[in-house]
Amino acid sequence: MQIYRRNLVEGGTYFFTVNLLDRSSRRLVDEISVLRDAVAAARARLPFEIDAWVVLPEHMHCMLTLPPGDAEYPARWRMIKGAFSRRLAGREAVSASRARKGERGIWQRRYWEHTVRDDEDYAAHVDYVHFNPVKHGYVARVGDWPHSTFHRCVKRGLYPADWAREPAIRDAGERDAEGE
Numbered sequence: 001m002q003i004y005r006r007n008l009v010e011g012g013t014y015f016f017t018v019n020l021l022d023r024s025s026r027r028l029v030d031e032i033s034v035l036r037d038a039v040a041a042a043r044a045r046l047p048f049e050i051d052a053w054v055v056l057p058e059h060m061h062c063m064l065t066l067p068p069g070d071a072e073y074p075a076r077w078r079m080i081k082g083a084f085s086r087r088l089a090g091r092e093a094v095s096a097s098r099a100r101k102g103e104r105g106i107w108q109r110r111y112w113e114h115t116v117r118d119d120e121d122y123a124a125h126v127d128y129v130h131f132n133p134v135k136h137g138y139v140a141r142v143g144d145w146p147h148s149t150f151h152r153c154v155k156r157g158l159y160p161a162d163w164a165r166e167p168a169i170r171d172a173g174e175r176d177a178e179g180e
Contacts (some may be wrong), residue, residue, distance in 0.1 A: 007115045008071035013051060015125040017112040018077070019059040021105050026057040031088060032147055038083035042076050051122075052129040055147035056136060061129045063116065073113070081107050126153075131164055 020027055028035060032055060039050075051063035066073060085106045093105055116122050130153070133145035142150050142164045153159045 004110070006074065006113070008073075009115055010071045011066055011068040012071060013063060013065040013116040013122065014073055015061070015063050015114040015116060015129075016073075016077075017059060017061050018081075019108040019111070021108050023058045027088075027106070028055050028060060029057045029147060031084070034087045035080075035084055038080045038087070041083050042079035045079060046070075046072065046076050048073075048076060050149065052126045052153075053149045054129050054132050054145070056133060056138065061132055063122075063125055063129060077111060127164075130159070134164065 035055060042048075047067055049065040051065055053062040054060060064073065064076070088106065114125070116125060130142055130148060130150040133139050133148065134142055139145045141162070142148070143154070143161055150159065150163075154161050154163075
């Protein structure tokens with residue numbers, strides 16, 4: 001049995017990358033309402049703040065801040081992934097290993113997490129989350145991607161509506177996990 005080291009910081013802010021098992025899938029955007037319901041249900045049971053979130057067809061990035069005294073982000077991800085999976089018809093292929101464990105073939109088993117260290121780290125990761133649809137070529141402008149908290153941030157005055165038109169966007173996020 002593998003033991004995963006998790007940096008559990010009570011009241012911490014974390015950056016996550018969560019992937020579907022089938023990286024050619026469009027399931028997250030095709031089932032965006034199911035995902036939103038899963039996140040809302042998890043937040044109702046175990047509250048957290050959404051600092052930034054972007055949903056792409058086969059993966060998502062987000063930054064979450066937990067309440068003081070609480071470091072249980074793994075429980076939140078179990079709830080989100082489980083609720084999303086239960087609402088979908090079982091049409092995916094399932095490996096023998098997953099079948100033995102009663103798992104669906106929707107999500108990659110693990111996710112990438114990073115504990116946000118300071119204000120500069122926070123800003124770099126929020127920018128990374130919001131710029132990701134452009135990075136992957138889904139849109140030419142950040143504001144054109146509908147499944148992002150970028151729009152909420154523009155309304156709050158945190159970004160101009162035409163943000164990231166200049167080429168110098170800080171690179172943060174999953175580069176350590178995916179070699180980017």
